[in-house]
Amino acid sequence: MADARFDGYDRKILSLLQVDARLTNNDLSERVNLSPSQCSRRRQRLEEEGYIRGYVAMLDRDRLGFPLVNIITVTLATHNPDNARRFGELLARLPEVQEAHALTGEMDYILKVVTPDLKSLSEFVNGVLLPHDSVQHVKSAIVLETLKETGALPL
Template sequence: MVAQIDQFDRKILALLQEDARLTNGDLSERVNLSPSQCSRRRQRLEDEGFIRAYRAVLDRDRLGFSLVNMVTVTLATHNRDNARRFAELVSRLPEVQEAHALTGEMDYILKVITPDLKSLAEFVNDVLLPHESVQHVKTAIVLQTLKESAALPLG
């Protein structure tokens, strides 16, 4: 169910997902509300869970994590316990930036960040493949990222 928010809330959310460092004064100038109204609205949006967190977006390449990999995983058996074990494994792995359960041939797709090919090989061979829940792993190295965004299309 989509919660009811008005055009001011949407504009505040759109601006904050673009730049979370905006002050209530900055927001007030851009949405034509007073700083106190923006403050109350921001607090309500946080309290109601529309804003889950504020974070910095780090430069992957500058920090030595230049290899982006898409890893598909097929589970050994398809039951709730095996899926839970795999989910627990993935939640502990800092290299995994995203993990999605899929329909179709593969069970999961992971976005995995590594510094180099050697690290990717170690991740697959020493972490994923030996895990009891995993049957098969396929990797694809991203050659070029055309778009990368966590922003929602708020209009």
């Protein structure tokens, strides 16, 4: 956040919006002590400059039939740009994958995957990941309890 125009008001607006993206400019103005028009201009600038990438609804995965959260580590068969690209293309097509991170160390990738049940997890690992030619090894762990889950940044 090296932009000289980024200040404490912007930080406060972002903090409030990441808790409740439905806040109106009137709501924001009351909470940050700026006029609604100033809040509107700042929000628009924060969107245009990419500080705000979008707005989403946080859905209840249990109520929608995805109670199992799985952490899956993947080792690629070979370490070259083409193989990594093919694996990335596979992940892009898989809506079960909520997060995917390239790692240093023993494993190449760690995935956060949601599934409705154990059978679906098995089908995902054995029918999708393992048969893919870019993948050598997969390890999975089922999350027993989620202690904290947030997308909020520590502003």
